[in-house]
Amino acid sequence: MSESEAKSGGSDATRISDVEKWLAARFGDAGKEVPDFEYTPRSVSYLHNLITISEAKEKSADIVAKDFRRKAAEYRSQAARIREILESVGLAQESLPSNVVGSAQVLANVSNLLNIRDTELSSFLVAMGDISLRKTGVEEKRAKVQKESKILLDFTRKAISRLTYLKRTLAQLEDDVAPCEAQMENWKTNLQVMAAKERQYLQQCANYKSVLNRVGYAPEISHGMLVEMDEHRKELEKKTKPILETLRSYQDLPPDKALAALAIEDKKRQYAAAEKYLEDVLHSALSTSE
Numbered sequence: 055m056s057e058s059e060a061k062s063g064g065s066d067a068t069r070i071s072d073v074e075k076w077l078a079a080r081f082g083d084a085g086k087e088v089p090d091f092e093y094t095p096r097s098v099s100y101l102h103n104l105i106t107i108s109e110a111k112e113k114s115a116d117i118v119a120k121d122f123r124r125k126a127a128e129y130r131s132q133a134a135r136i137r138e139i140l141e142s143v144g145l146a147q148e149s150l151p152s153n154v155v156g157s158a159q160v161l162a163n164v165s166n167l168l169n170i171r172d173t174e175l176s177s178f179l180v181a182m183g184d185i186s187l188r189k190t191g192v193e194e195k196r197a198k199v200q201k202e203s204k205i206l207l208d209f210t211r212k213a214i215s216r217l218t219y220l221k222r223t224l225a226q227l228e229d230d231v232a233p234c235e236a237q238m239e240n241w242k243t244n245l246q247v248m249a250a251k252e253r254q255y256l257q258q259c260a261n262y263k264s265v266l267n268r269v270g271y272a273p274e275i276s277h278g279m280l281v282e283m284d285e286h287r288k289e290l291e292k293k294t295k296p297i298l299e300t301l302r303s304y305q306d307l308p309p310d311k312a313l314a315a316l317a318i319e320d321k322k323r324q325y326a327a328a329e330k331y332l333e334d335v336l337h338s339a340l341s342t343s344e
Contacts, residue, residue: 066095066098069098069099069102070093070098072102072105073093073098073101073102073105074088076101076105076108077101168181168182168184168185169181286332286335287332290328290331290332290335293328294325294328297321297324297325297328298325300321301318301321301325
């Protein structure tokens with residue numbers, strides 16, 4: 055075993071012995087036995103530190119107690135001396151009237167309250183000034199606390215009012231839940247119907263576009279263009295109407311087949327020329343719009 059280990063073991067044994075003695079003394083003063091527990095390094099260290107602190111406080115308390123005992127002895131000696139002086143001049147407490155004794159007791163209580171150490175008027179005035187300042191400070195603090203309490207009371211009232219309003223609003227909203235849900239269901243149904251109608255209209259629009267594409271409709275064909283084509287059609291009808299009337303007049307011709315055939319062929323050529331002219335005008339109008 056090394057020297058450091060031997061010192062450590064001896065120190066631990068000394069600490070355990072000090073702890074056992076201290077615990078026995080403390081529990082013995084209380085009339086109890088020391089309970090069994092395991093002396094671990096942690097518990098021994100904690101208890102040893104507690105012993106050190108306790109001894110230091112006991113020494114401090116002993117010093118303070120000795121000082122108080124000394125002061126008490128001085129006060130008793132001074133009181134005895136003052137009593138002898140009062141008795142010598144005929145002012146012993148037993149010979150004084152009760153009202154004088156009561157007044158003296160009140161003065162003593164006031165002196166203790168004001169923490170006056172002597173009977174000088176200046177000390178009394180200083181103590182009164184100090185208590186006046188303290189009173190002023192207390193009144194200022196009281197006014198401040200009252201102001202803060204008033205503000206907090208106002209906030210509390212406003213909070214209660216808002217809470218009441220929120221509760222009333224919540225109750226109203228809870229009552230409106232069922233009608234709103236029914237209205238939402240109605241809107242949902244209407245939305246589904248509108249969505250179906252939208253799909254139907256889109257399909258119809260696509261069908262109409264297909265029909266327009268099939269008949270050759272183009273976006274360039276406007277109302278003005280259709281009006282112009284109608285005017286051309288009317289002009290052509292005016293031109294072809296005399297020819298048709300002439301063809302109808304040939305029905306009254308004599309039964310000369312050769313002449314009638316020639317006349318009919320001539321009118322057919324004129325009618326074909328008129329139809330070709332009409333087609334040319336229509337194609338020209340469409341080409342111009344494009």
